[in-house]
Amino acid sequence: MxxxxxxxxxxxxxxxxxxxxxxxxxxxxxxxxxxxxxxxxxxxxxxxxxxxxxxxxxxxxxxxxxxxxxxxxxxxxxxxxxxxxxxxxxxxxxxxxxxxxxxxxxxxxxxxxxxxxxxxxxxxxxxxxxxxxxxLIKKYYRKQGNLNTLKGKLVFAKQISQNLIHKERFYTEHQVYDKDHxxxxxxxxxxxxxxxxxxxxxxxxxxxxxxxxxxxxxxxxxxxxxxxxxxxxxxxxxxxxxxxxxxxxxxxxxxxxxxxxxxxxxxxxxxNNLWEEYILVHLKKAFRDDEVQVLGQRSKTFWNGITIRPDIVIRKGDHTAMIIDTKWKIIDQYKPSTNDLRQMYVYNEYWKSTQAILLYPSNKEKVTAVKQFEPIKDKGENHSCGLAWINILEGGRINDNFSSDLKRVLGF
Structure with a gap:
């Protein structure tokens, strides 16, 4: 080849x-x-x-x-x-x-x-x-085979089937200490x-x-x-x-x-998984000196044993400051999918958060757009969903300020 x-x-x-x-x-x-x-x-x-x-x-x-x-x-x-x-x-x-x-x-x-x-x-x-x-380390393991001397214990079934004629051989199982493990x-x-x-x-x-x-x-x-x-x-x-x-x-x-x-x-x-993990690592780096917890993989039961899990939860003290869902896709004219918006509404409700963010990749600066969900009649406090973009490349190169830019576009 x-x-x-x-x-x-x-x-x-x-x-x-x-x-x-x-x-x-x-x-x-x-x-x-x-x-x-x-x-x-x-x-x-x-x-x-x-x-x-x-x-x-x-x-x-x-x-x-x-x-x-x-x-x-x-x-x-x-x-x-x-x-x-x-x-x-x-x-x-x-x-x-x-x-x-x-x-x-x-x-x-x-x-x-x-x-x-x-x-x-x-x-x-x-x-x-x-x-x-x-x-390289050596390890103990058990080895079976025919030997000319009795070593370890005799495996009777194999001894009878293989060495009935060759009385000088012993089919044994013994312990070996070497690198073939x-x-x-x-x-x-x-x-x-x-x-x-x-x-x-x-x-x-x-x-x-x-x-x-x-x-x-x-x-x-x-x-x-x-x-x-x-x-x-x-x-x-x-x-x-x-x-x-x-x-x-x-x-x-x-x-x-x-x-x-x-x-x-x-x-x-x-x-999708790579983008989520990349954002999570950079958020933890961005907030490492702040009194803020950045949590990933947090699930709650939604219905009949079915769970829901936002990508990232940001907590300040004992309350949820923001829910983030990372989306590796391109959307046109600030129009997220209806399913994504429904998902963010549910996250806000279950995590008692006042703001959720759909976070997209970009190659150019875009303004973060935050809109309130329409209030439900006779319901108390309302909450919002925002769209945010973060540049991966800057001038055709890796964005070296990704962590600080991430914090800025999220409004912290």
Whole structure:
């Protein structure tokens, strides 16, 4: 496999068979493979049309055959280029701790790293390298097998079935203390996937070097259940980050899609969730020196066990100062959807808040608009809903004042 060629698209863009992005052509084999990949994930990543793929609200990176497709977010219909939005995506992943890079700048990630997949692969290789430098841990585990001496306990059923003729052998179960345990088997599986996807690229040599120095362990095919049963004690804590990245790589790798011999990987993130978490982190930063609580994921029972949950609740003392719902979408002429307004009205009622805000992304300054809900006859205090926009990019670059701007547009 040669170093992949890259196609960059924005969310909700379409790719037709025969479309060319620079020198890279989106071919029928890419289309067929992506259709099968989408089916593996419940058809949630994109909509399949006649000879075309239309992306949804999932952003990130896919690689299939010799093509790497980067799906970028875009806050509005401005002409900001792919580079600016690639940096914006990396910054959002960094802030929400889905990606560890020191600074959002191509030169500081690596000069040769051209797409998100490379960045994740390099992060993983660095983590494994760090663990090897610190010294890989040994663990006890139970092992069964034929031995020439009696060690541990004899497994009678296997001894009878396998060693009836070979009286000199003992089929035993015994305890082993070495590096061939589940954690290292998972790390090794992820290294094998990275090796397949970096052939011909600048990371291939680094990956092969790590594989050569890595202890020989049993090959496994880890699944979500494998990761769910992992329990990390104090001794295993240094492995946490490497295992998180390994999980992302292994569970998003599709080696068994039968469309020729291609292998595919998709690291895609729901932009709605990413936007919500990005806002939450920045709000906590903006209010860290104030007597204000910024809370996320707070639910209340609504009806018959059904709960409702605003994205963010801001509390001052013992009362709710504001409810915020983040919306990763473009609206025209200050007209939110009726469903969104109904939702905010209910949030205000249940959290006893006098103001709710629908918070949208933007690339240009917009004035926050606050309107009162129409009062209900014979009802006491009324409350309002506002629309607010926050700039992600400033002059084609990441908005460095995002936290303070966020506080300002919310009226604090």
């Amino acid at each position: 040669h170093s992949p060629r890259q196609i960059q698209v924005f969310e909700y863009d379409s790719l037709n068979i025969g479309t060319k992005k620079g020198k890279v052509e989106f071919k029928k084999k890419h289309f067929r493979a992506l259709v099968k990949l989408n089916e593996l994930h419940g058809n949630k990543y994109f909509t399949v049309g006649l000879n075309k793929i239309t992306f949804k609200h999932y952003v990130g990176v896919l690689q299939v055959h010799d093509v790497c497709i980067e799906v970028l977010p875009k806050a509005d219909r401005s002409s900001a280029d792919e580079g600016a939005w690639q940096n914006a995506l990396i910054e959002m992943l960094r802030v929400t701790r889905r990606l560890k890079v020191n600074q959002v700048d191509h030169a500081n990630v690596t000069k040769q790293s051209k797409h998100l997949l490379d960045i994740y692969f390099e992060w993983y290789l660095n983590e494994v390298q760090k663990l090897m430098h610190q010294g 589940l954690i290292h088997q998972i790390l090794n599986q992820a290294l094998g996937i990275i090796e397949q996807f970096t052939r011909g690229g600048y990371l291939y040599g680094k990956c092969k070097s790590i594989q050569l120095d890595f202890p020989e362990v049993k090959a496994i095919q880890a699944t979500a259940a494998t990761f769910d049963k992992l329990v990390l004690g104090r001794k295993e804590q240094p492995y946490t980050t490497a295992l998180e990245i390994a999980r992302l790589i292994i569970l998003n790798f599709a080696p068994n899609v039968k469309s020729g011999s291609e292998k595919m990987i998709a690291l895609l993130f729901d932009m």
